[in-house]
Amino acid sequence: MVRGRGIRELRGSESILVFDDEQVILDFLAEVLTREGYRVTTTPCGDEALELFARHSFDLAIADLGLRRRDGRDLVRRIKQLSPQTSVVAMSAYPAKEAISFAEGHTEAFLTKPFGMGELLSAVRQALGQQLLPEVGHARALVPAKAYQ
Numbered sequence: 001m002v003r004g005r006g007i008r009e010l011r012g013s014e015s016i017l018v019f020d021d022e023q024v025i026l027d028f029l030a031e032v033l034t035r036e037g038y039r040v041t042t043t044p045c046g047d048e049a050l051e052l053f054a055r056h057s058f059d060l061a062i063a064d065l066g067l068r069r070r071d072g073r074d075l076v077r078r079i080k081q082l083s084p085q086t087s088v089v090a091m092s093a094y095p096a097k098e099a100i101s102f103a104e105g106h107t108e109a110f111l112t113k114p115f116g117m118g119e120l121l122s123a124v125r126q127a128l129g130q131q132l133l134p135e136v137g138h139a140r141a142l143v144p145a146k147a148y149q
Contacts, residue, residue, distance in 0.1 A: 017043070017060070
């Protein structure tokens, strides 16, 4: 599921906060997004993510809804309260109806883990309202939420 914020020229200089409790995911997303020219901050800790949003402005948050130590959905709600203009891409390894329904109402995109680099970049660009480059691979993770139900 993807909803954009209107088309903007593809720049890649936006700031992105990624929070996930798996270091391998943080490292992968930081490497891919930094290589694309985005300014990336990562954290495995939900409380730190909230502190970062209270002190800094981010164009996009990429949020794991299935955090072990904190409810990722609550974290997304609080981030939207602190920074309503920030787009959110949610991700989850368990695309249950509840997670998909939540993402549909609170985020610009939803990715099912595992996802490919093409899927990630497509979701990020669309959530930021950037013009898309030709997509690599298939968009399995970007299927509208109602298709999962």
